[in-house]
Amino acid sequence: MTQLTFARAINAGLRKSLENDSKVILLGEDIGALGGVFRVTDGLQKDFGTHRVVDTPLAESAIVGTAVGLAYRGYRPVVEIQFDGFIYPAFDQIVSQVAKLHYRTRGAVKMPITIRVPFGGGIGSPEHHSESPEAYFTHTSGLRVVTVANPQDAYTVIQQAIACNDPVLYFEPKRRYHDKGEVDENADPASALPMDKARVLTDGSDVTLVAYGPLVKTALDAASAAADEGISIEVIDLRSLAPVDYEPVVASVRKTGRLVVTHEAAQSGGLGAEVAASITERCFYHLEAAPVRVTGFDIPYPYSKLEMHHLPGLDRILDGVDRALGRPNSLSGLEG
Amino acid sequence: MSTDQTGHDGANTPQSAGSPGESGPEFLQLITPAGERISHPEFDFWVRDITDDQLCSLFEDMTVIRRIDVEATALQRQGELALWPPLLGQEAAQIGSGRSLRADDFVFSSYRENGVAYCRGVDLTDLLRVWRGNASGGWDPYSINMATPQIIIGAQTLHATGYAMGIQNDGADAVAVTYFGDGATSEGDVNEAMVFAASFQVPVVFFCTNNHWAISEPVRLQSHIQLADRATGFGIPSMRVDGNDVLAVMAATRLALDRARRGGGPTFIEAVSYRMGPHTTADDPTRYRDANELEDWAAKDPISRLAGLLERKGLLTAELQQQVKDKADTVAAQMRRGCTTMPDPSPMDIFKNVYSTPNSWLERQQDHYARYLASFVDPAGAVSEEGAR
Numbered sequence: 001m002t003q004l005t006f007a008r009a010i011n012a013g014l015r016k017s018l019e020n021d022s023k024v025i026l027l028g029e030d031i032g033a034l035g036g037v038f039r040v041t042d043g044l045q046k047d048f049g050t051h052r053v054v055d056t057p058l059a060e061s062a063i064v065g066t067a068v069g070l071a072y073r074g075y076r077p078v079v080e081i082q083f084d085g086f087i088y089p090a091f092d093q094i095v096s097q098v099a100k101l102h103y104r105t106r107g108a109v110k111m112p113i114t115i116r117v118p119f120g121g122g123i124g125s126p127e128h129h130s131e132s133p134e135a136y137f138t139h140t141s142g143l144r145v146v147t148v149a150n151p152q153d154a155y156t157v158i159q160q161a162i163a164c165n166d167p168v169l170y171f172e173p174k175r176r177y178h179d180k181g182e183v184d185e186n187a188d189p190a191s192a193l194p195m196d197k198a199r200v201l202t203d204g205s206d207v208t209l210v211a212y213g214p215l216v217k218t219a220l221d222a223a224s225a226a227a228d229e230g231i232s233i234e235v236i237d238l239r240s241l242a243p244v245d246y247e248p249v250v251a252s253v254r255k256t257g258r259l260v261v262t263h264e265a266a267q268s269g270g271l272g273a274e275v276a277a278s279i280t281e282r283c284f285y286h287l288e289a290a291p292v293r294v295t296g297f298d299i300p301y302p303y304s305k306l307e308m309h310h311l312p313g314l315d316r317i318l319d320g321v322d323r324a325l326g327r328p329n330s331l332s333g334l335e336g
Numbered sequence: 337m338s339t340d341q342t343g344h345d346g347a348n349t350p351q352s353a354g355s356p357g358e359s360g361p362e363f364l365q366l367i368t369p370a371g372e373r374i375s376h377p378e379f380d381f382w383v384r385d386i387t388d389d390q391l392c393s394l395f396e397d398m399t400v401i402r403r404i405d406v407e408a409t410a411l412q413r414q415g416e417l418a419l420w421p422p423l424l425g426q427e428a429a430q431i432g433s434g435r436s437l438r439a440d441d442f443v444f445s446s447y448r449e450n451g452v453a454y455c456r457g458v459d460l461t462d463l464l465r466v467w468r469g470n471a472s473g474g475w476d477p478y479s480i481n482m483a484t485p486q487i488i489i490g491a492q493t494l495h496a497t498g499y500a501m502g503i504q505n506d507g508a509d510a511v512a513v514t515y516f517g518d519g520a521t522s523e524g525d526v527n528e529a530m531v532f533a534a535s536f537q538v539p540v541v542f543f544c545t546n547n548h549w550a551i552s553e554p555v556r557l558q559s560h561i562q563l564a565d566r567a568t569g570f571g572i573p574s575m576r577v578d579g580n581d582v583l584a585v586m587a588a589t590r591l592a593l594d595r596a597r598r599g600g601g602p603t604f605i606e607a608v609s610y611r612m613g614p615h616t617t618a619d620d621p622t623r624y625r626d627a628n629e630l631e632d633w634a635a636k637d638p639i640s641r642l643a644g645l646l647e648r649k650g651l652l653t654a655e656l657q658q659q660v661k662d663k664a665d666t667v668a669a670q671m672r673r674g675c676t677t678m679p680d681p682s683p684m685d686i687f688k689n690v691y692s693t694p695n696s697w698l699e700r701q702q703d704h705y706a707r708y709l710a711s712f713v714d715p716a717g718a719v720s721e722e723g724a725r
Binding site: 061 | 478479494495502524691
């Protein structure tokens with residue numbers, strides 16, 4: 001076991017994939033000599049060459065669109081979108097091409113493309129650098145969407161994503177890039193928990209708290225604070241956003257009777273709505289209260305001086321827990 | 337005709353495409369519209385090996401794909417196909433280029449390149465699958481080294497460029513060839529594809545068929561310069577050829593393929609042609625274009641032009657004409673039979689191939705829908721009409 005930051009863990013995972021499969025090829029802006037703006041690809045071009053780690057012109061649709069052509073040719077491209085807000089120019093290639101080519105060709109053409117997207121806020125950046133666009137992609141059939149919440153997962157899931165024959169959007173919680181954690185670099189990704197499975201992180205009996213990516217840490221902190229007040233929270237890290245692994249969530253809610261979902265993305269049409277609806281369908285007679293969402297607001301990502309108001313923090317999550325429990329909370333007395 | 341800055345005419349009247357081509361320098365031509373073979377100091381070299389037999393064969397190919405096109409249009413009118421994009425008038429562009437490719441080259445086309453697919457050896461039933469609503473892609477791309485038709489305008493130019501990056505990595509001498517229209521040159525993807533192709537000097541040929549109309553929008557709305565000149569701005573050598581001249585198209589394509597195979601990077605070909613029919617069978621070109629324009633282009637017809645050359649060479653015998661007609665009729669009948677006897681897909685097929693690995697969301701929906709369908713099973717065990725619907 002070694003202590004690695006998120007960024008180094010992903011780097012190590014990419015290195016493994018490059019070593020193990022000569023068809024793996026990295027594409028993106030500034031990923032070569034610079035090692036990416038977050039240094040996630042640091043040193044890889046030096047070690048694997050400019051044909052395996054390709055610095056591309058600044059054109060996101062082309063980065064994804066040429067990855068499609070490479071996949072046609074039998075390659076397994078790993079694409080870096082420099083920032084979440086830069087993925088929109090590539091949207092058409094992702095949702096109309098990458099997602100649908102397997103279906104369109106009745107399975108003849110595989111699209112084993114991994115699209116790495118640093119996402120989420122909390123780093124004090126200007127516009128277009130802190131977005132959470134995951135719902136656009138979870139809504140598109142043919143794509144798999146995953147995110148990671150600790151360096152070990154960062155290391156193994158990137159390898160699982162690259163090995164997957166389906167296209168995968170791999171969302172990296174950028175405000176956690178420098179957080180450190182234990183990583184077993186000898187862990188075999190094939191025998192690790194599959195990337196489409198959720199993981200129960202704490203055992204709890206009062207409330208089920210579902211989080212993913214950057215908010216998993218916040219959720220764990222909230223559970224710890226709640227425990228001090230005698231509230232027992234079961235925290236679930238979804239890991240996979242499409243498909244969501246509902247089984248552990250269903251089992252948890254049947255036990256706790258209460259569900260809180262939290263994410264940074266805007267509320268309307270977000271993944272929290274999907275989770276709340278699905279759990280309501282499956283656990284209606286076990287629910288003691290309506291599912292609660294604690295999310296970003298339906299606003300453009302705000303300027304950095306105020307971003308912490310937009311991002312769910314520990315206290316907003318605990319307020320949501322109080323709503324689920326029917327305890328006094330910020331909305332007490334408000335009907336509907 | 338006066339136009340404003342955007343190229344829109346003030347009045348909503350039928351108009352002329354007013355190609356940026358017609359006022360500029362001539363394009364490459366090896367056969368005149370009257371069917372006269374004219375020599376060209378550079379390009380004759382690229383078709384020097386074409387024998388009389390091969391000329392007859394090109395004539396047959398062009399006639400056959402025109403017949404396929406007529407038959408498919410009829411099938412659409414008879415309700416057998418939902419839609420069809422005719423290639424009438426573009427036979428020389430498609431056969432001249434399609435017949436220049438090697439089996440290991442890979443084609444990424446638009447939706448109108450049915451003649452190119454014919455050159456690749458497509459199963460004729462597969463050609464109709466998409467338009468009959470039977471599948472979202474007609475064939476296995478690897479079976480004929482041609483991607484299934486792309487409907488998003490210009491998206492395929494990036495796929496070809498990426499494929500060419502793969503060829504380059506593999507050290508192979510195959511070429512990726514992408515087909516698109518004049519309208520596509522306005523799309524971001526086509527421009528990004530040219531940036532990547534030039535930057536990495538990959539073996540890709542951009543084959544732009546300037547058929548003068550993007551549905552109702554004339555080419556001058558897309559560009560104030562010749563389309564071929566756009567490529568030079570990206571550092572990509574380009575050629576402007578008479579797209580209704582099968583030998584000129586062949587010469588240009590062969591030159592471009594040869595350059596790519598030798599590591600010379602991308603080439604852009606503008607084949608100047610004309611879409612004689614509607615954009616698709618759902619389109620009505622009389623609303624936006626002048627009948628005189630159609631007449632002008634009919635005089636430049638690619639098939640009658642080659643027939644003229646064959647006649648001058650004494651090759652256009654009654655026997656050849658009968659033979660070609662018979663072949664075309666046979667192929668058309670074969671395609672019609674394939675179309676009308678194509679089995680309908682089964683309801684559960686909609687869930688197939690969304691993913692190559694299991695997806696719990698989809699499996700659940702699939703299971704639930706199967707149970708729903710099964711609920712219509714009558715005591716005899718057959719799924720009722722309603723259930724199958």
